Amino acid sequence: MRSTCCWSGCVTADRRPAIAYQGEAGAYSEEAVHGYFGAGAVACPAPTFSAVCAAVESGEAVAAVLPVENSLAGTVGEALDAIARSGLIVVGEVLLPIRHQLLGVAGASMDSVRSVMSHRQALAQCEAFLARRGWRLVVAEDTAGAARALAQRPDRAMAVIASSRAADHYGLRVLARDIEDADDNQTRFAVVARRDGASLSAAGPLAPGSGAPRATLIEFETRHMAGALHHALGAFAEAGVSMTRIESRPTGRVRWQYRFLVAVEGDAAVEPLRGALRELRARAHGVRVLGSFPAAT
């Protein structure tokens, strides 16, 4: 699906390297690019997580930033799968607080609004704010796309829920600020790069990391029998390695059979995780380290 991607516009005249993200201008993912690589980074949109990874593999982008987990909604399996299917590794992560703004066109006010459009998850995360008003809710593919649509067809009776960045980008005004129900809404983004690392030197200094505790993302499969996963996870437990989360993901080969994606504390090249991985390889198959990186906190 690369045909709809805008890479040709992504390399700037001064040859700053491009960082890929999924979505469109004004998306929270674009904000994560700047959160990690700095305000001067060139953030380049692509339509799908696979296209984002493909751009890094082909060298059109030096790195990419993908949402892998939200503190309220949980794992973004599709993004994790795109990373695991690619030849890329996770080299870092960044946490972005999600602050939803109610945006309208010039002349709109809280009194003129009759409908609110946004991504389903954003609507759900502002449920208490919206419930008091009885507006009609319109579901859109994403928050930035909703903002773009409103800017293209101005309507005082319509508001959108999106980021402050989307407001700036599409010239919309903020009708109500920080309208999310829970104030602990954060998204964790993985920063991925090519395994040879060559691409990253071109991206300039990576913001965080020095001295931060390391985290590692691991993929493996077990046989389909009682106790197989328990036996495999024993490799971590016996070495005292803390697991932060685990997901079953389709193998993609046999229907209703799974591989596991596990996030653990520690670095794959350092004990005790190094030894635990040696033991895991004896107990499971298809073991792959998808990256060891400084954990964002």
Add this chain to the structure above:
Amino acid sequence: MRSTCCWSGCVTADRRPAIAYQGEAGAYSEEAVHGYFGAGAVACPAPTFSAVCAAVESGEAVAAVLPVENSLAGTVGEALDAIARSGLIVVGEVLLPIRHQLLGVAGASMDSVRSVMSHRQALAQCEAFLARRGWRLVVAEDTAGAARALAQRPDRAMAVIASSRAADHYGLRVLARDIEDADDNQTRFAVVARRDGASLSAAGPLAPGSGAPRATLIEFETRHMAGALHHALGAFAEAGVSMTRIESRPTGRVRWQYRFLVAVEGDAAVEPLRGALRELRARAHGVRVLGSFPAAT
């Protein structure tokens, strides 16, 4: 978000009970309602998974059908969370083969098409078919919504990817049939009802089930320390209970802390699972059985 739901139109004149689903007419979830409850069931759309569950809790619907897992894309965490947060239990499940059709308006043909609109996942699942043609891809919130939008604004240059049911519902014609890349694309839907069971007797006979192997969905939490999950899962392993999948889901209370959703073989009221659950309660907290039900195969 109940305000946008259409329950008032859902109870038919002959008082057949309503079955709730998320989405709109022509959605794969609507097809799953009929797959489980029969062609005569009254399928009622609601905008969110929470609204779907709320309709069953309030008695406006006697049961609901929610997608919990796709064979290619994996778990639908948002739907599982809505079930876990509700007071409902899973009483059955149904598998639906997902067959994507390329739909156009009257007069459209493969030659007139320039753009294709659908849900992001549907576009991704037809990637090989689409790659040969170089059409512009437009992402929509869902497949049935894309079909409705095309029917409302007929355009021979636009096609959508949706179900045969959507074609029938919106009067679109099939330009290309079964265009998905993989032929093992299936979605697993959970059938949920109130715990008192009263609601289900009103729904008439439940289609499958007699003699089918039982499956059970369980939620629990562990302390955040090395080996805690391994120790908890030992309750199943030691009893010889097979686990089919496991997911970390946000607790919703403390950021980046998780509860676990586990699917196992067997019935919670029958050994060996019954004993394994007793042991699990000693090793973990917040243990809840979300339902034991006939597994769909």
